[in-house]
Amino acid sequence: MKEYTRAQLALRNGQDREEIWCAYQGIIYDVSPSRLWRNGKHYEHWAGQDLTPELSDAPHTSRVFERFKVVGKLIQA
Template structure:
């Protein structure tokens, strides 16, 4: 894991869903990404995926590769609560 990134719990991540707080964050493989700048995540939803969640399992069947996350800023690490 990257040093220096703050750690957030799943409940803290859940608030960054584009509804409760202005941030739109998702977690993937232990990292939290800010996807708020993406037009594809408008209002905290991208196809059937909702922001504020760990999408690691859901994205196994996604039509894109992990490289899509290189477009987004890592803002934290997801704590194992």
């Protein structure tokens, strides 16, 4: 699985590049196909970052990530 740093993930925020990616529990997902992530924002959440600590505020469970393609692993660098 390809590995990405937080800085690389941050570039996939829907603003700097076309890709809209989010990380959850160390796995990076491509949420670009979702109409709910237009322009890299989903309600008060922003793409290009690790959303693990924010999921407790969401009205859904982590199963929501099952519908998105995994693009890599988030590493500490």
